[in-house]
Amino acid sequence: MTLSHHVVSQSFLSRRRLLAGGLALTGAGALxxxxxxxxxxxxxxxxxxxxxxxxxxxxxxxxxxxxxxxxxxxxxxxxxxxxxxxxxxxxxxxxxxxxxxxxxxxxxxxxxxxxxxxxxxxxxxxxxxYPACLIVPESSPIKAPADLKGKTVGTPGRKGETWYALQLAMSTASLTESDLTIQDIGYTQQAALVGGKVDAVVGYSNNDAIQIRQAGTPVRTIQVADRIPLxxxxxxxxxxxxxxxxxxxxxxxxxxxxxxxxxxxxxxxxxxxxxxxxxxxxxxxxxxxxxxxxxxxxxxxxxxxxxxxxxxxxxxxxxxxxxxxxxxxxxxxxxxxxxxxxxxxxxx
Known part of the structure; x- marks a missing residue:
């Protein structure tokens, strides 16, 4: 079953939530x-x-x-x-x-x-x-995209890289949207996962996964496919x-x-x-x-x-x-x- 909510446009960097406290750009004199x-x-x-x-x-x-x-x-x-x-x-x-x-x-x-x-x-x-991936609690039984069957997955919205990644994960596991519940959660991956509202979220390995860990919740990342065409x-x-x-x-x-x-x-x-x-x-x-x-x-x-x-x-x-x-x-x-x-x- 799919829950339809407001669509949030997202890009790999452009619509990504900043890490706690805000992390700025950097430079160095190496070159x-x-x-x-x-x-x-x-x-x-x-x-x-x-x-x-x-x-x-x-x-x-x-x-x-x-x-x-x-x-x-x-x-x-x-x-x-x-x-x-x-x-x-x-x-x-x-x-x-x-x-x-x-x-x-x-x-x-x-x-x-x-x-x-x-x-x-x-x-x-x-x-x-590719940065977009599945993020699950460390203790989760979800080990691969196929394990999403019957589970609830949180996504920022139905556009952008996290949405493309979820589509690839379902394709990899031969799943359709009727095989799982997709919940549009905006940029609240951490709260949704920690609060048990979803079993997995789609986020970024170099942002969301790190932010959730830094907040004290152990998580694992799962690639959405062995070979990612994105x-x-x-x-x-x-x-x-x-x-x-x-x-x-x-x-x-x-x-x-x-x-x-x-x-x-x-x-x-x-x-x-x-x-x-x-x-x-x-x-x-x-x-x-x-x-x-x-x-x-x-x-x-x-x-x-x-x-x-x-x-x-x-x-x-x-x-x-x-x-x-x-x-x-x-x-x-x-x-x-x-x-x-x-x-x-x-x-x-």
């Missing part, structure tokens, strides 16, 4: 020496096309640290700016209105938006592993911007990858730089330690299993994702995205 030439070239390239704004799809959070690090280290040109979205901002609105030239968002959501009429292009990768956080632009500012975008994508690499290598430096953006971390060692834990977990998503370069994105993976989204009726009806059109890697 300063090696990136001076890159910064100089970026300055020349970007100056030719004007300012270039990168949209970060929520308020400051350590999960955005790779981009803060690239900015702090001078890897980005001086006229490259970072812009945080508010809770009510649309994921791609500022990009499509020309206020931003690049946005950090899920590739899956970019493809869905394209199917609904947007003209978006994925030009770089970020997460090599692609999470990536670098997204518009077709018109790609056509008019391809060189500028390529330079920024490559600089962002340097930031990702530094972030994975040095979470401590990430936390230190976070203090420039979140005053609480300067005086609260507990919050700083929690921020580091999120940085480490996020770094694992950025690096993946090591089989692909940091920052890469692959047209074949986007094709597999489109096939999954199509087969599960998750795409809009205005346009059928083609992988080679919606994914143009600029750093490969």
């Amino acid at each position: 300063a020496a090696c990136s001076s030439g890159t910064a100089s070239r970026a300055a020349s390239a970007s100056a030719a096309g004007g300012a270039l704004t990168i949209g970060l799809t929520y308020t400051p959070n350590i999960q955005f640290a790779p981009f803060y690090m690239a900015k702090k280290d001078g890897t980005y040109a001086a006229n490259v700016t970072l812009h945080h979205h508010g809770a009510q901002d649309g994921l791609f609105d500022a990009l499509q209105s020309g206020q931003e030239q690049l946005v950090i968002a899920g590739a899956d959501e970019a493809v869905v938006a394209t199917s609904n009429g947007s003209d978006l292009v994925i030009v770089g990768g970020c997460y090599q592993s 692609v999470g956080v990536s670098l997204v632009t518009t077709r018109s911007l790609l056509d008019s500012r391809r060189q500028d975008l390529e330079t920024v994508v490559k600089a962002s990858i340097k930031g990702m690499t530094a972030f994975v290598k040095d979470p401590d430096a990430a936390v230190e730089a976070t203090k420039d953006h979140m005053d609480d971390l300067k005086v609260d060692q507990t919050q700083a330690a929690r921020a580091r834990e999120v940085a480490v977990a996020t770094g694992k998503l950025v690096s993946g299993d090591g089989s692909h370069p940091i920052g890469s994105v692959r047209v074949d993976d986007i094709a597999s994702m489109i096939e999954f989204l199509t087969s599960h009726k998750l795409l809009g009806d205005k346009k059928t995205p083609k992988a080679a059109e919606v994914c143009v890697p600029l750093a490969q």
Whole structure:
């Protein structure tokens, strides 16, 4: 049985709840020496096309640290700016209105938006592993997606990455919505799980799972499939911007990858730089330690299993994702995205 409530739009970063106390973005100086030439070239390239704004799809959070690090280290040109979205901002609105030239968002959501009429292009990768997963109490008998049969699962809403992940979990286990109770719980995963209102929740391995543990409840994460065809956080632009500012975008994508690499290598430096953006971390060692834990977990998503370069994105993976989204009726009806059109890697 499925309980239908208000639908909450969600993205991997844009609509995710911040961790307790708020965790800001971070930066570090690891690339300063090696990136001076890159910064100089970026300055020349970007100056030719004007300012270039990168949209970060929520308020400051350590999960955005790779981009803060690239900015702090001078890897980005001086006229490259970072812009945080508010809770009510649309994921791609500022990009499509020309206020931003690049946005950090899920590739899956970019493809869905394209199917609904947007003209978006994925030009770089970020997460090599998908962040959305099932979260259950440590003592739960649920060990795999098949164990969801007859159980109640809480989800933030019926859009976005957690919804796609739940669809994949059910597909993996050959379950339909009639086999379980899906409860729309908004962003109250912790309260719903701890209070016993649901048997499992869909959330993020580098956010919700950590937050629940930090609040004192032992939990486990369960992958929604052995092979996940969904692609999470990536670098997204518009077709018109790609056509008019391809060189500028390529330079920024490559600089962002340097930031990702530094972030994975040095979470401590990430936390230190976070203090420039979140005053609480300067005086609260507990919050700083929690921020580091999120940085480490996020770094694992950025690096993946090591089989692909940091920052890469692959047209074949986007094709597999489109096939999954199509087969599960998750795409809009205005346009059928083609992988080679919606994914143009600029750093490969």
